[in-house]
Amino acid sequence: MQGVVALLYLPWVVYAAPRLVLYVSQKVAADADRPLGPLAYLARHLAAFLVGHLEGPLAGLWPYALLLIAPLGIGLALRMRRRTIPRADAAGPSPAALLLTALATALLLGWLIGLRYPFFPERGERLLLLALPAFVLLTAAALETLLVRWRRIGVVTLALIGALAGASLWGFYNVPRYADDDYRPLIARTVEQGLPGDTVFCVYPWQVGYWRAYTADLPADAAPDAVLSPAPAWGAAVAGRLDAALAAGRVWFPAHLALGAILETQVEAYLAGRGLPFVNEWYGPGTRLSAWAADAGDVVELASPAAGEPWARFALPAAGLLELAGVAASTQPVPAANAVTPLALTWGGAAVRGGSAVSVRLTDDLGQLWAQHDYEPPGRAGANVDRLGLLIPAGTPPGRYRVEVSVRPKEASRPLDALAADGTSLGAAARLYDLEVLPADRLLGPERLPIATRARIDLRDGVRFLGYSLDGGPAAPGETRKVSLFWQATEGPAADYTAFVQLLDRDGSLAANWEAPPGAAYPTSAWTPGTLIRTQAFFRVPATLADGRYPLIAGLFRAADGARLLAAGGADHLALARVTVRGRPHEMAAPQPQFAADVQFGDAARLVGYDLSVQQAAAGGSFAVTLHWQALAATGRPYSVFVHLLDAAGEIRGYGDSEPGNGAYPTPGWLAGEYLADAHTVNVQADAAAGAYRIAVGFYDPGTGERLALPDGADRFVLEQVVLVRKD
Numbered sequence: 001m002q003g004v005v006a007l008l009y010l011p012w013v014v015y016a017a018p019r020l021v022l023y024v025s026q027k028v029a030a031d032a033d034r035p036l037g038p039l040a041y042l043a044r045h046l047a048a049f050l051v052g053h054l055e056g057p058l059a060g061l062w063p064y065a066l067l068l069i070a071p072l073g074i075g076l077a078l079r080m081r082r083r084t085i086p087r088a089d090a091a092g093p094s095p096a097a098l099l100l101t102a103l104a105t106a107l108l109l110g111w112l113i114g115l116r117y118p119f120f121p122e123r124g125e126r127l128l129l130l131a132l133p134a135f136v137l138l139t140a141a142a143l144e145t146l147l148v149r150w151r152r153i154g155v156v157t158l159a160l161i162g163a164l165a166g167a168s169l170w171g172f173y174n175v176p177r178y179a180d181d182d183y184r185p186l187i188a189r190t191v192e193q194g195l196p197g198d199t200v201f202c203v204y205p206w207q208v209g210y211w212r213a214y215t216a217d218l219p220a221d222a223a224p225d226a227v228l229s230p231a232p233a234w235g236a237a238v239a240g241r242l243d244a245a246l247a248a249g250r251v252w253f254p255a256h257l258a259l260g261a262i263l264e265t266q267v268e269a270y271l272a273g274r275g276l277p278f279v280n281e282w283y284g285p286g287t288r289l290s291a292w293a294a295d296a297g298d299v300v301e302l303a304s305p306a307a308g309e310p311w312a313r314f315a316l317p318a319a320g321l322l323e324l325a326g327v328a329a330s331t332q333p334v335p336a337a338n339a340v341t342p343l344a345l346t347w348g349g350a351a352v353r354g355g356s357a358v359s360v361r362l363t364d365d366l367g368q369l370w371a372q373h374d375y376e377p378p379g380r381a382g383a384n385v386d387r388l389g390l391l392i393p394a395g396t397p398p399g400r401y402r403v404e405v406s407v408r409p410k411e412a413s414r415p416l417d418a419l420a421a422d423g424t425s426l427g428a429a430a431r432l433y434d435l436e437v438l439p440a441d442r443l444l445g446p447e448r449l450p451i452a453t454r455a456r457i458d459l460r461d462g463v464r465f466l467g468y469s470l471d472g473g474p475a476a477p478g479e480t481r482k483v484s485l486f487w488q489a490t491e492g493p494a495a496d497y498t499a500f501v502q503l504l505d506r507d508g509s510l511a512a513n514w515e516a517p518p519g520a521a522y523p524t525s526a527w528t529p530g531t532l533i534r535t536q537a538f539f540r541v542p543a544t545l546a547d548g549r550y551p552l553i554a555g556l557f558r559a560a561d562g563a564r565l566l567a568a569g570g571a572d573h574l575a576l577a578r579v580t581v582r583g584r585p586h587e588m589a590a591p592q593p594q595f596a597a598d599v600q601f602g603d604a605a606r607l608v609g610y611d612l613s614v615q616q617a618a619a620g621g622s623f624a625v626t627l628h629w630q631a632l633a634a635t636g637r638p639y640s641v642f643v644h645l646l647d648a649a650g651e652i653r654g655y656g657d658s659e660p661g662n663g664a665y666p667t668p669g670w671l672a673g674e675y676l677a678d679a680h681t682v683n684v685q686a687d688a689a690a691g692a693y694r695i696a697v698g699f700y701d702p703g704t705g706e707r708l709a710l711p712d713g714a715d716r717f718v719l720e721q722v723v724l725v726r727k728d
Helices: 002-031 038-051 056-083 095-116 124-149 151-174 184-192 205-214 236-248 262-272
Strands: 199-202 225-228 251-256 275-283 287-294 300-302 312-316 320-329 339-349 356-363 369-375 384-392 399-409 430-438 453-459 463-470 480-489 497-504 510-516 532-540 548-558 574-581 595-601 605-612 616-618 622-631 640-646 652-655 675-684 691-700 723-726
Touching (some): 038 056, 038 095, 056 124, 124 151, 205 225, 236 262, 251 275, 262 275, 275 369, 320 430, 339 356, 480 497, 605 691, 622 640
Parallel strands (some): 199 251, 275 384
Antiparallel strands (some): 339 384, 497 548, 622 675, 691 723
């Protein structure tokens, strides 16, 4: 019988052995595990076999499970001692001895293999699962003996094993494991931004399993088809499969980069030569998701705003000026159906781009973000061309948008200012061209929308509410919170509606309100059955709102007469969530700044002084300046603070812009009379000449660029203290 079992097992061994050898050899090299000592190896396996893996706050308590080995050992010894009494029908070793031999052999061989090939991943005791049956039988025999001979000890031992095993089982279902390797957000991205005909190209079988398991409940054409690479190494078969996938649709590639990434690197290089990348995102430290569309090459060169000049310049700290020398793009309108529009960016200048991240974004007239493609360019100086695609997500309201680009140093929290040809600031992004978005040219399901909290509420007149996404965490007074509402037309609505979002106070009165057409310039009367629309709304928490939890509601009302659109059950609004408001401390005592000042900016603030961390800085380096403000009143708009380093000619040679307190003190949340310490880091341009520099500060509206004026009409104040810049 054992021979028959071995023969039946042989095909799996033939199939799996070469793949396991390759996988384990890569894991051994990548993980660089140290061999475990014999006692540690034995202890970890016995504890895991007995109670499982303790998770979360109990993870460090696993050694205490070994205390239960003592009574179990006594029970097993008593049982084996009883078995050694000669009996007429006894022949050969006892079953307990055979089980002990099997268990010890498996543990010994596993430990010896680990000495030669150190491979012990997290929860690696599962690799010796074949030894578990012997351990379980020995444990049962020991418990039976204890319950017969020493009942109390047996009951206590059994109860403790049950309690620890129960805690382990609870942790299995409630504590996230391998959080950095969770594929669910990655799979959700391929579903939301995918199309029928798309392919997920997988190098490992477990990746295919993840896709099929987590998309099993979706409609048949909702998730891209996950396929396994036809070979574990690069060759004609792999290239042919990629070509076929690009011809059929788009290719999504989850590159698992923790195991040497030889094939992954070759696949990405091949796709880069044949397709346009439109997604490039990291999920955890070891997986990069990229997506590729066929490159039709239908782009035209666009003229820069200033003839013969670069589109924009970006001053990279310690690297020099990076120039956006050329832009080529498609001028064709794009449907809001996860379609990809191509563009090419040509870069020049002396700066090496390897230390920066580029973001291409689709924004509306309000500055709201609708699409984004972030990527890290290669670290080369001189002329470089980046060919890429920008995906227009399902639910984007049809209308006219602008495409813009920003550059951010990897270690920085905000983008660099884009500079025009004459050196003036264009803001945090350079505007490239306008793009027309059309209604979707195909029917797509709600699974294509990034809905955090899903619902299905049918309103009258053929409108369905699908759910919402809301910024998480407590909100501070004065803070602006974004909320996205998602709609679907089940029929063609007859009227034009306006969407509203309202924050109510404890009495049910209006605390904050937002109103706008749900489809922006695309009225509801133009919606057709199946239309998907995402509404980006926002509300500002009043500066005087007390701490607490407040209801947030939304809905639609008819633009003509203000009548609210009712749900099927008769409700005139949609209850979204309760927003937690938590205020910050307000400092009313005057500060003692290093250098005093007294300058008023509009009706919003007064500069009472500032601190300088140093009075010398290196070109390409940075220094800190803290501005001390006194609030005069809360503002209706959230202003940002600019901090510019000026040379002798008044040219800007360094920047340190941010919202007050790096976003912690939004100006709409200021209380009249309070003082705020506003710290900024000023990055000095690498090409700044040695000499004395001044610092100019002020407020501006990020949406319009409008600055707050001083009493003399100026729009900035130059601090008295100078900063000496040196060339190291």
